[in-house]
Amino acid sequence: ALERLGQAGLARDVARAERERTYRDRLPDFSVGLTNNRPYEGKNSWDVMFEVMIPLQQGSRRAKEREAEYMLTAVEARRADSESRAAGELGKAWSMFATGRETLRLLDKTLLPQAVATRDASRAALASGKVDFDSVIEADRQLIELRMKQLQAEIDTRLALSEIERLAGEAK
Numbered sequence: 326a327l328e329r330l331g332q333a334g335l336a337r338d339v340a341r342a343e344r345e346r347t348y349r350d351r352l353p354d355f356s357v358g359l360t361n362n363r364p365y366e367g368k369n370s371w372d373v374m375f376e377v378m379i380p381l382q383q384g385s386r387r388a389k390e391r392e393a394e395y396m397l398t399a400v401e402a403r404r405a406d407s408e409s410r411a412a413g414e415l416g417k418a419w420s421m422f423a424t425g426r427e428t429l430r431l432l433d434k435t436l437l438p439q440a441v442a443t444r445d446a447s448r449a450a451l452a453s454g455k456v457d458f459d460s461v462i463e464a465d466r467q468l469i470e471l472r473m474k475q476l477q478a479e480i481d482t483r484l485a486l487s488e489i490e491r492l493a494g495e496a497k
Contacts, residue, residue: 333404340400344393351386354378411492418488425482432475440468 358374380386444464450456 333400333407337397337400337404340393340397344390344397347389347393350389351380353380415489415492418485418492422482422485422489425478425485428478429475429482432471432478436471437468437475440464440471444468 355378356374356376358372358376360372360374362370362372364370444461444467447456447461447464451458451461
């Protein structure tokens with residue numbers, strides 16, 4: 326994402342330079358040249374050249390100026406698109422990270438302690454003969470399922486964090 330932004334910035338600089346060059350073409354230009362000329366081992370002579378360029382084709386010049394402006398507008402739109410995409414990807418990764426953290430907090434602080442208490446209560450009830458063995462097995466199954474969800478949430482949270490680091494350019 327950052328690489329795309331860098332390329333878009335470079336393309337914007339090129340488009341601006343092209344626009345400036347096109348606007349410079351609306352002014353008359355001249356050049357002067359001096360050449361030492363010695364044809365066929367003959368006598369030395371000097372050539373002086375003076376050239377004037379007057380932009381007479383106004384329609385063509387204006388079309389080139391409009392093209393340069395449109396190119397700059399297109400490049401800026403592509404850069405804005407790249408920025409929006411990068412911000413969207415970062416927002417999505419941050420949302421996944423925040424959701425994973427909240428899920429982990431809920432599992433650690435609320436659901437797992439309740440499942441452990443339910444399992445312990447069902448074991449105590451089994452020892453006193455108030456419930457059957459299936460109730461203890463079900464309580465253990467629920468506890469294992471919650472621990473699996475906790476591990477999956479931790480994996481998802483770490484993946485989201487690595488995605489944030491990648492988007493920020495910190496991960497190598």
